Amino acid sequence: MEQIVNLLINGLATGMLIFLLAAGLTLIFGLMDVLNFAHGGFFAWGAYSGIWFYGVTGQYVLAILFAMFVGLVLGALTEKLIIKPVYGNHIQQILITLGFMLVLSELLKVIWGPNQLPAHAPEWLSGSWLIGDIIIIKYRVFIIVVGLIAFFTIHFILKKTRIGLIVRAGVMNKEMVEAMGIHIQKIFMLVFMVGASLAALSGLLLAPYSGVIYAEMGMDFAILAFIVVVIGGMGSFTGSLLAAILVGLSGSFMAYYVSELSIAVNMLLMILVLIFRPQGLFYGKG
Template sequence: MRKGGEEELDVFFNLTLNGLATGMLIFLLAAGLTLIFGLMDVLNFAHGGLFAWGAYSGTWLYATTGSFIIGILGAVVTGLILGLITERVIIKPVYGNHVQQILITLGLMLVLSELLKVVWGPNQLSATAPDFLKGSFELGGIIIIKYRLFIIAVGFLVFVTVQYVLKNTKIGLVVRAGVMNKEMVQALGINIKKVFMLVFMVGSGMAALGGVLLGPYSGVIHAEMGMEFAILAFIVVVIGGMGSFPGSILAAILVGLSGSFMAYYVPDLALAANMLLMAVVLIFRPQGLFGWKG
């Protein structure tokens, strides 16, 4: 009887940890999405493509150099560069036109994921964690997988850093002001276009970081995973409120946890549960649970 209870506790902790880790990965994707949307009014449908590019370039670099750190850094740099190119070449010409933006970023998504297959081939790549993050340890009778903890730590670190920058630096102030009213910021003599570019790059870098972290977590990476995670990120952005950065982490954890628990107890309804959550939010609070923009 007691044994059963302990096992259940074990399962509960594992699912929680699992959900938190997945939530952090979704957060890394959704944070960029929501910041870019809040500031530039652009919903980037190519964000999943940047995520997948981060995963492939990072995994490949890790496999060739043997250093996980270089892999992660390489992925982030890839994300930053791709973000820069995307903003300059694809997004800039269509600022202000919503339909064109949506269409063009989806086109970019298509090109990005096809290019992945051109560069690394159409088959999935396998990815493993580095030795120092492999395996698990026991804490008070509960087995904790190291890599999951690592993802949660990285995600949390990114959140704290970005939140600090947003709240305590001049550039953060400009970004927050831009989310509220970009015309006003521009009227005050600040080059908002430069800020757009910077935010887009940082958002892409975060997405790429999420991608490379996913590799060892799921074991294999493939080109379609960009879209899969992007859909979850969209759900998160809607639930958290479009443009709300703190909202994105809370909603991401919510979606991650509900996904992990549902996948264990009622596996067939995992995605449906999140969709239902989104539908309810859309009906009653279209500005999101934590957002203020409609």
């Protein structure tokens, strides 16, 4: 029983990290039709900048806000300088964002060195709770809580505010949104910045979870995020949460019971979705 609970919490925590990375990716693709392979770079920059800030100030919560701010700034610069010139051309988008991803990784090495860096959770998030026979690691619960807060905040904005309605409408028909007098380019920029910020948050949350950070960490997780976006449905925010939980849990349980298949199971899920429901499980569900 305790093992199952642990696997469950582990899977949910991993799922939340992937969700935070995939959420931006799915909105960016759904709204802007942009394949952003540099998204993992924001993730890695979030981890490095946040851990650096935490090291300097000792304030983990402030470090989270700082990492998100770095994500916002990087997102704004990337949209303006890298993405804007290649709107509407997927091949150019893949090439330029992959190239930019490498640049972001190399810049991390230039600033913080080529070696892996250690990352630790703050004291108040270290250790575990003992409930009966079950050991629950505090930091994993923290990741789940932060992921849920991020989900409900953005879900509220998407469902209840005019700007959220515009984003959802833009995912469905951006030309019509523009024809209604809305400056869709500004909305693109905003969504891109928020997406980058969520990726940076995810990167920082992962750092103490894995114990080390390294410049290429973004690419490893970005692949999982792309799988989640395909399973959840391009442009579906709720879909990306549910798909991320599915991927997180299946990865966690498979790693314990059939470890050889732990990575393959996610690919298998994606292939099944592509065959039987290519638009994704929750396409259009918001």
